[in-house]
Amino acid sequence: MSAMVMGPAVSERASFRVNPASGSATPAARPSAPSAAHLRLTARGRAVLWILAAVAVALVTLIASQASADGPVAAQEVVRHVVQPGETLWQIAESVAAPSQDVRDVVVDLVRLNELPEAGLMAGQVIVVPAS
Template identity: 40%
Template sequence: MTINALPQRVNRGARLRLTARGRRALAGALLIPAVLGVGAGIAQIPTAMAGHEQQAAAAYEQFDTYTVMGGETLWSIAEKVAGDRDVRDVVHEIMRLNNLPNANVQAGQQLALPNFN
């Protein structure tokens, strides 16, 4: 008994073809973890910076108070207390301690000065 079988066609090298919708779904599936990772990293920045400020504040737990005299500037006050430190850093530290939005001070204003001792 002879069976005549039709030759089976073997498709070698068949490739997966994605539709536009499939490509969008695949791109979304690959991008979502990356976006979430970047978002989580960005969300940690304020916490990390707050920790740094708390460490800096802990170094200056004690501070001196100073009353601004007429004609004085924040720079001139910082020069008096800076010692061998960079005056720009001292100005910044005084602004941070007093939560000043800029370097403007007025006569009679009370300032907290960092205690560098």
């Protein structure tokens, strides 16, 4: 019979270990190649990892410090103003604007502060204006 029928062919490089108790031969374990589970880093590799870890910690610290909440905002002090006949929002804004403020910005602030649908006013209407 041929070797194929009787069993697998044994190469010349194969080595066998004999079990003294039974007298049977078993194939000996071959030395295996280094496995990927044992990672070895050089000094430069360790330095790069330490630098990357330090950068990651710095970024997390920077982002966390930016995420802190602001304190409470002080309420704006306002006074009531009764609109006189012929008086416009622009005139009222000019009277309460600081010298360095643009009157257009004050008009927008007054519209927003009073929740006005538009910049038009009616005589007798009560609005709030920032206290000077």
